[in-house]
Amino acid sequence: MERLPLERIVYFGDTARVPYGVKSVATIEHFTAQITEFLLQQDVKMLIVACNTMAAVAADVVRRLARDIPVLDVIEAGAHAAVAESNGRGIGVIGTPTTINSNAYARRIHALDPGVRVYSQACPLFVPLVEEGWLDHPVTRLTAQEYLKPVLAEEVGSLVLGCTHYPLLKPLLRDVVGPGVRLVDSAITTAELAAAKLLELGIASTHAGPTAYRFVVTDVPLRFQTIGERFLGRSLGTVEKVEW
Amino acid sequence: MERLPLERIVYFGDTARVPYGVKSVATIEHFTAQITEFLLQQDVKMLIVACNTMAAVAADVVRRLARDIPVLDVIEAGAHAAVAESNGRGIGVIGTPTTINSNAYARRIHALDPGVRVYSQACPLFVPLVEEGWLDHPVTRLTAQEYLKPVLAEEVGSLVLGCTHYPLLKPLLRDVVGPGVRLVDSAITTAELAAAKLLELGIASTHAGPTAYRFVVTDVPLRFQTIGERFLGRSLGTVEKVEW
Numbered sequence: 001m002e003r004l005p006l007e008r009i010v011y012f013g014d015t016a017r018v019p020y021g022v023k024s025v026a027t028i029e030h031f032t033a034q035i036t037e038f039l040l041q042q043d044v045k046m047l048i049v050a051c052n053t054m055a056a057v058a059a060d061v062v063r064r065l066a067r068d069i070p071v072l073d074v075i076e077a078g079a080h081a082a083v084a085e086s087n088g089r090g091i092g093v094i095g096t097p098t099t100i101n102s103n104a105y106a107r108r109i110h111a112l113d114p115g116v117r118v119y120s121q122a123c124p125l126f127v128p129l130v131e132e133g134w135l136d137h138p139v140t141r142l143t144a145q146e147y148l149k150p151v152l153a154e155e156v157g158s159l160v161l162g163c164t165h166y167p168l169l170k171p172l173l174r175d176v177v178g179p180g181v182r183l184v185d186s187a188i189t190t191a192e193l194a195a196a197k198l199l200e201l202g203i204a205s206t207h208a209g210p211t212a213y214r215f216v217v218t219d220v221p222l223r224f225q226t227i228g229e230r231f232l233g234r235s236l237g238t239v240e241k242v243e244w
Numbered sequence: 245m246e247r248l249p250l251e252r253i254v255y256f257g258d259t260a261r262v263p264y265g266v267k268s269v270a271t272i273e274h275f276t277a278q279i280t281e282f283l284l285q286q287d288v289k290m291l292i293v294a295c296n297t298m299a300a301v302a303a304d305v306v307r308r309l310a311r312d313i314p315v316l317d318v319i320e321a322g323a324h325a326a327v328a329e330s331n332g333r334g335i336g337v338i339g340t341p342t343t344i345n346s347n348a349y350a351r352r353i354h355a356l357d358p359g360v361r362v363y364s365q366a367c368p369l370f371v372p373l374v375e376e377g378w379l380d381h382p383v384t385r386l387t388a389q390e391y392l393k394p395v396l397a398e399e400v401g402s403l404v405l406g407c408t409h410y411p412l413l414k415p416l417l418r419d420v421v422g423p424g425v426r427l428v429d430s431a432i433t434t435a436e437l438a439a440a441k442l443l444e445l446g447i448a449s450t451h452a453g454p455t456a457y458r459f460v461v462t463d464v465p466l467r468f469q470t471i472g473e474r475f476l477g478r479s480l481g482t483v484e485k486v487e488w
Contacts, residue, residue: 015267016261016267016271017260017261022375022467023259023260023463023467024463024464024466024467025464026463026464027260027462027463027464124372124375124376125369125372125373125376125383127372128368128369128371128372129369131266131368132368132369138386139369139383139386139387139390142382142383142386143383146383218271219267219268219270219271220268220269220270220271222268223266223267223268
C-alpha cells in the first residue's frame, strides 16, 4: 500500500483455518488451490503469496493455476534480502515448523549463493504470542532466548524473519540477537520486487484516483479486523467474509 | 477407554482447521454440523462433545442434528464436578477465549448452584504451549502465573480446567495455584456420566471381545499421531483421514 499507492489490492485471509504453520503440505496445497481460484476470479493481474508457510510448500500450486499471471512470493524476496545483507557471514532463518521443515529458505538462498551457511530454527510459539499481543513481554523474551540460542551460537550475521507475524517482534528480537545481527524482513523486499515486476511487464497502474482495498476472510471478520488494524496501524474499512 | 472398556469409540479430530478456541461462533457451528453428520453416518449410539470450545458454543447444533441419540458434553460434566468440589468457595474457570467469552461454564454452574461465585479467565497460550511440549518449562510457568493472578486473587476453592489440553499442565498448575485450590478436570466426570447414561438407557455394550477404536482426522495423521500418543500414553494404531 505504501510502495504502490496507485494499485488496487485484494487481500485474502483464511481466518477460519489458520494457522497453517503446523499443518501438512497436502492440506496447505488444498487450501492454497481454493484461495488461488478465488483470487483469479477477482481478475487480478499479479498474485503475491504473502504467507511464508504457503510460499514454502505450495507456491508451485499457485504458479500452476495462475498460468501466465505473474506470481511473487515472500520466500523468494526474503532469500534475496538475506543474501544481500549476509556480508559473508552465516544466515539464520526463523519460521513456523512447516516453513522450516520444508527447507525452502535454505534452497532459495543456496540457489543465489551456494557457499553461504544457513541455520534454521522453528519458532511455533511466536505466532500465538503475537496474536496474544505480548510483543514486549517477559514470556516472549524468554521464549525468544530459548529458540534463538542455537542459531546465535553459530554467529550468524543476519536473521530472516520467515513469517509475516514476526516483524511485530522486531524491537524485542533486536534486543535478544544484539547489535551484530541484522534482522531481515521480507515485506519491504516483496513490495520492491512487485513494483519492479509490474513496471517490467508494463502493467503498473497509472490511475491516480482513490484506490480501493478489499479484505476478504473466511471467518467472521471481527477478530481479523482487530488484529489486522494492529498490524497495519490504520483502519481496514469493510471486511468481507466468503462462505466455504 | 478405561471407564468403558467394552465400548467401541470413534474419535474425530478436525486437525486441518484447529484450533477452534479463537474462532467465531458461526464458524464453529458450521464445522460442528459437518462433523456431527459424519459421526451420525458411522451409526453411533451416543455422541460426546469432547472439546470445550465446541461444547461452549455449538452443543445445541449437535443436539438438534442428533435427534433422539443422547448427547453429552464436557462443560455439563465440568460444571457438575466444579460444584461438587467447590466447598462453598468461589470457582475459577480457565479456557480458550471462545469458551470464556461464551460464559457457558458460569451459566451451567449457576443452573446447578445459583449462589456460587464464578471467576473466568481466557488462557490463549496454553494450547500452543502444550502442543510445543513445554509442559514443565519456565515460559509456561511464567505464563500461568500471569493468567491465573486475577483468579487466584479471588481466593477460589477450585479451578476448572476448561479445555482438553490443560490436564497435561496439571503438575505445573498445581504448583502455581498452591495446595488450597482443587483442579477440576472434566474428563473423568464425562466418562462417569457416559457410563451412567448408557446403563440408564439400556444401551451399554456387553460384548467382551477385543474393542475397536477408530481415529479420524482431517489433516495428514502424522502430527496428530505424535501428539495424540503423548496425550494418551499409548499407541493409536491406524489413523484415518477424511477428505473435505
